[in-house]
Amino acid sequence: MKPVYEPTIGMLPVDTSYCPGCGHGIAHKLIMECITEKGRLGDTIGVSPIGCSVVAHEFMNIEMCESAHGRASAVATGIKRVHPNHLVFSYQGDGDMASIGVTEIVHAAIRGEKITTFFINNAIFGMTGGQMAPTTLIGQKATTCIDGRKKEVNGMPIQMSEMLATIEGAVYIERVALNTPGNVRKAKKAVMKALEVQEKGLGFSLVEFISSCPTNWGLSPIDALKWVGDNMIPYYPLGVFRSPEGM
């Protein structure tokens, strides 16, 4: 009898350290399923960021390194230049990539580095305990904006996918969400496409995952998923922002 579902061998058989309701577990699983299905676990190298997912290498069954805060896409650049035929990705949160690491991600895209970045946007600094991120929504409360983010004080939240899609070298940019089973299935397709773009050597690719952080949002996991649909997706619309012709 053929099993309907099996855990992917791309994930190590251990519990993750992520909070209940956190999107990292789902994002990890989707990425590792895709790499496993491509038969490329043995020649994929990943870079983990600073943030809760610094320990992604404890869960992903591939060779990986950690990187300093915001620098993951620069590190992935170096790895890919040594192993141009390997799959190389950086996995970065919004504090890491959209704040301290903006320079590195923009220039990796400008150079058209043939790497893939998986960008987890939960609109908050998670590991440090819920401070405002560049992606924090207007009105959203965080420990460094306890009355909610204000446009006059903090400016508007940054839309990284839209911004990166203006760069010629960024050939595939898609934003997905992890809040419903349907969106999770679409997210997996986006991961597959981004990796295909890399395999074909077309340029830089990025998938932005709208994720949830129930712990720092002060919501239950179920309410957090609802909050994603009600508040995040309206400001961070899902879809493909850039794609090579014929893909």
Added chain:
Amino acid sequence: MTEKVLMKGNEAFCEAAIRGGCRFYVGYPITPQSEIPEFMSHEMPKRGGTFIQAESELGSINIAYGIGCAGGNVFVSSASPGIALMQEGLSFLCSAEVPVVLLNVSRSGPGIGGIQPAQADYNQVTRGGGNGDYKIPVLAPSTMQEAVNIIYESFETADKLRNPVIILADGMMGQMMEPVTLPEPKQLYKDEADIPNYKPWALTGSKGKSHRNVIKSYRALPEDLEVHVNHLFEKYRKAEKDLVRYETINTKDAEIVFVAFGTMARIVSEVIEVLNAEGIKAGMIRPISLWPFPKAPFDELSPDKTKVVISTELNMGQMIFDVQLSLNGRIPVRLINRVGGIVPTTDEIVERAKKILGEIK
């Protein structure tokens, strides 16, 4: 060995790196080393290597970290303020035990400072401007030939130690021309597929391996981090005796012993000749490795013979603390220095040294 050629410092540094096994170069323009990325941009592709112009020095050192993680031999160059930006990366590289070779063609500071030669990066490179406990071997050549030899060897030194290695030159050395004999090119690994044989710890994909490699810096448990830092320092302690390098000139009977490295050592070697011709016995300890700092030649000095040790520096007195530590109060220590990018003349040092000797006596 090939024939002698006349080369500009910055280009000789590059040639030595390429011949020493460098396969990747990462850099960002900054005076007085911009000839290095320029030279590498056209030479590396011709010689089977890769040139990357990074977006910043933060980008440089982190791209280099990625190259190092993946097992590539990588050369990075910059100048003082650029090295300051790389300190986060250097701390990280030491923690993660990833080799790179970094050349600092230093200039004067603080801040933007100026573009003229200085040695004001002594503390920055020997003490580490990054966070946490770590050490980086620092080598300070004083001739072009010595620079070529040191850079040529540094890729293997860094690989063996699994740690960055810094070469400290200055704007004077980068810009001047001197004849050098270039060593034969060597290959540290054949091609990408050969990396796992040369560096079994590198990230090359888990295919065909009994375990997957992970390169990390973060340790959540204090007990684990203490074990790791102790491991790093045990490694440094064992490496010290192979890394320490120095030269001594006439120190045995010298009344005045100068301590100088790099460009200053070139001037001090003339100062010694002038003083000796005038009947004042003078010598020099020339540290070539700034970390580990050579202590042995100081132990050999006798207070009966040597009246004063003069640290001669292009800064406000940075190496002088290592000189004092090495002498531990046995012999008076004084400083002769210029800053701002001014290099003193032989005559100036001779006069100041004679005055110091008079005061001591």
